Amino acid sequence: MARVAFILLCHKDPDAILNQVTRLTAAGDYVAIHFDASAAPADYRKITSALADNPNAIFVTRRVRCGWGEWSLVEATLRTLQAAFDAFAQATHFYMLSGDCMPIKSAHYAHRFLDAHDKDFIESFDFFDTDWIKTGLREERLIYRHYFNERSQKRRFYAAFALQKRLNITRAVPTGIQVMIGSQWWCLRRSSVAAVLAFTRQRPDVIRFFRTTWIPDETFFQTLVRHLVPGREIESRTLTFLMFSDYGMPVSFYNDHADLLLGQDALFARKISAEAHRLKQVLGALYASDRTDFTISNEGRTLFSFLTARGRSGRRFAPRxxxxxxxxxxxxxxxxxxxxxxxxxxxxxxxxxxxxxxxxxxxxxxxxxxxxxxxxxxxxxxxxxxxxxxxxxxxxxxxxxxxxxxxxxxxxxxxxxxxxxxxxxxxxxxxxxxxxxxxxxxxxxxxxxxxxxxxxxxxxxxxxxxxxxxxxxxxxxxxxxxxxxxxxxxxxxxxxxxxxxxxxxxxxxxxxxxxxxxxxxxxxx
Missing domain, CATH: 3.40.50 (Rossmann fold)
Structure with a gap:
């Protein structure tokens, strides 16, 4: 039977984290936690104290200050992944999770699903031959070096970017690497995690390259897994159901989304609204149940697109x-x-x-x-x-x-x-x-x-x-x-x-x- 080590990156809401960890470990799984080094120290002390006696939960002690779009997110993930790999020898799968995620299937169903599908679940599309990126920088993420955070250091970020463009200072992708892109929410088998961790020690040039790419959490693991694992053993999708609006913002789920979520071909969903208390109760109880009779309709994304488009005619009433x-x-x-x-x-x-x-x-x-x-x-x-x-x-x-x-x-x-x-x-x-x-x-x-x-x-x-x-x-x-x-x-x-x-x-x-x-x-x- 599959046993999952969840890689949990979080930075707030200690009560929600405690509920999530307790729920996941009660089902016999493991959780490795990275609590952002820039978060409130009191929150960190609260969760470490509350989980001190839980043998299925560990903490990354060398924590990282994480910034959106930075290498720090990948570094925090790698440290947490290594800690989980070393601590949980019985873990067969490693599942990337955030504090905003909730299960939409029972643990029993999830374990049976992973047993029946001997694959890695990670989105990985060719970076240069896909429209996965909807807005913003594209190949510029890779060919230029990014030393500053676009959100917190906007002027420096774009000044450094403009200088490199003006001087034509570009770089090539490391030898033998085809850069891939996809969602940062993945589930990998133990053998694949071992290969990724070993690769990070063998190819420091690849690590140096990704350290200065922009938003590397959407390319690093996606590239390495595709490079190290046979294609027939990869299913290019995420087991975490998530949607984005037309403006690239993640869609939040509320109490009335329960039926929709349960009908998706996924094990978890992101993001559950902090205000959806009834939905959290329903999903929490669901994970602890033995239920396996889920009807998979998988219409969530097309249904969302259809309904939100009403009221926008999207039509052109005059000829070009x-x-x-x-x-x-x-x-x-x-x-x-x-x-x-x-x-x-x-x-x-x-x-x-x-x-x-x-x-x-x-x-x-x-x-x-x-x-x-x-x-x-x-x-x-x-x-x-x-x-x-x-x-x-x-x-x-x-x-x-x-x-x-x-x-x-x-x-x-x-x-x-x-x-x-x-x-x-x-x-x-x-x-x-x-x-x-x-x-x-x-x-x-x-x-x-x-x-x-x-x-x-x-x-x-x-x-x-x-x-x-x-x-x-x-x-x-x-x-x-x-x-x-x-x-x-x-x-x-x-x-x-x-x-x-x-x-x-x-x-x-x-x-x-x-x-x-x-x-x-x-x-x-």
């Missing part, structure tokens, strides 16, 4: 200047089918292709694999098609040798719809009004990653009204725009009513329009 010149052209008809249920629109376009001579294309701005003719490469990706969408559609007319083309758009595409409608071409719209039942919304949530097959009924009960309102908002925004030449196909309408709308939209005779309206299983999910 280079697109304004790309007109489809007067004398051409662009027939746009708007439908949230893509399978319904695709059945209609298939029938149009079969019953008329009008070229009909599916969701060419939404799906990579939409069947398209060879157009010199512009058709190969959504990014290329969308970059100059009017020009792309004009090429469809030229390729087909026609003046009428049908395309499908999702109802979220108000920006595209408005841009096309501003063109000199004859633009007609056919909105397909479908029933948005719970079964469809559940399938939609799973398809777009807001939920998984194991998502609980309670989560869906909270999620579905938001999705439905979002879709209704898209529909209402389109109708409020009052586009000309707009018709509507309704799931609740008669075949004759829908045939009349199709005849106007496509400009076909009544017999053809009725046949299209009677397309078998048109509205079936």
């Amino acid at each position: 200047f280079w697109e304004a010149e790309a007109s489809i052209g007067a004398g051409r008809s662009l027939l746009i089918i708007l439908c949230k249920k893509w399978h319904v629109a695709k059945r209609l376009t298939a029938a149009i292709r079969q019953s008329t001579d009008i070229p009909a294309f599916d969701y060419l701005f939404h799906e990579d694999d939409t069947p398209l003719p060879d157009m010199g490469g512009i058709e190969r990706s959504l990014a290329k098609r969308g970059r100059h969408h009017r020009a792309f559609v004009r090429m469809l007319y030229d390729h087909a040798g026609t003046d009428r083309v049908v395309i499908c758009l999702d109802t979220s595409s108000l920006d595209l719809l408005g841009d096309f409608h501003a063109d000199r071409a004859d633009v007609r719209i056919l909105e397909i009004d479908c029933d948005l039942g719970d079964d469809y919304l559940i399938g939609h949530a799973i398809r777009v990653g807001l939920a998984g097959p194991q998502t609980s009924r309670d989560t869906f009960a909270r999620l579905l009204p938001t999705i439905r309102r979002d879709m209704i908002h898209e529909r209402d925004a389109i109708r409020d725009a009052r586009f000309k030449n707009a018709a509507r196909l309704r799931e609740t309408a008669t075949d004759a009513e829908n045939a009349a709308a199709l005849a106007v939209f496509l400009g076909v005779d009544d017999t053809t329009a009725l046949a299209l309206a009677q397309t078998p299983h048109l509205f079936v999910d």
Whole structure:
């Protein structure tokens, strides 16, 4: 059975630390504690005194004054890791933890999970070939030397940085090392920790390099583990669930996040709000239980992104200047089918292709694999098609040798719809009004990653009204725009009513329009 030595770096809230250490060691695991040397001495004396008789808890005596983004954080981690490695011979895994972390699974579940997965869990992405860094310095973290702290010594930090840039004083990565980057929250096996500690003694040049890199806690262990451990034995993810806002700030979890946290494919979560007292009680009791019946839906990050994005349209309501010149052209008809249920629109376009001579294309701005003719490469990706969408559609007319083309758009595409409608071409719209039942919304949530097959009924009960309102908002925004030449196909309408709308939209005779309206299983999910 796995036994974990937790590497706990902390600097405040001694009562919370005592609760955390007591909880972890009560489950048979170990804790090695580094209490920041710059923290209050009284707090340090309090926790050392309270844990003096706990054989499964030790303290780093040669403590470090830690600063965000500095080598001091790595140094404190290495000292704590070495102390844990020496003191706890029975430890099979070493898990990096902070005072803001709480378990979101039971200890029994965590031990069984680690027994079943003989791997190191640490994010490690190629530093120069990833978008892991969202803002701030990138390669400058490595190629320049950073002697000052950007937060506490901002003027010195940027003055030294500017001087090196002006004099072109750069440096290379140590020989044989590929720098990796990822979250500082990891879980390593004993053999991997032994290899890392030995490497730090064998390669002082690597240590010197990382001492003056910026934010080395996101690169040091990530680089060394990938260098020392076979790739097949590394799972590039963290077992600590955490999220960041659009502004790069960590998201805090509160009392009403309990169900969400338990459904994530992780063992711990960070950061738990200091005010979430009920959540801490629930998670503390959970860790001491024997519970293993967790339903893993893992929708936390996509759900957070979706919900926080509501209220931000994120849409562009005017064409870029280079697109304004790309007109489809007067004398051409662009027939746009708007439908949230893509399978319904695709059945209609298939029938149009079969019953008329009008070229009909599916969701060419939404799906990579939409069947398209060879157009010199512009058709190969959504990014290329969308970059100059009017020009792309004009090429469809030229390729087909026609003046009428049908395309499908999702109802979220108000920006595209408005841009096309501003063109000199004859633009007609056919909105397909479908029933948005719970079964469809559940399938939609799973398809777009807001939920998984194991998502609980309670989560869906909270999620579905938001999705439905979002879709209704898209529909209402389109109708409020009052586009000309707009018709509507309704799931609740008669075949004759829908045939009349199709005849106007496509400009076909009544017999053809009725046949299209009677397309078998048109509205079936």
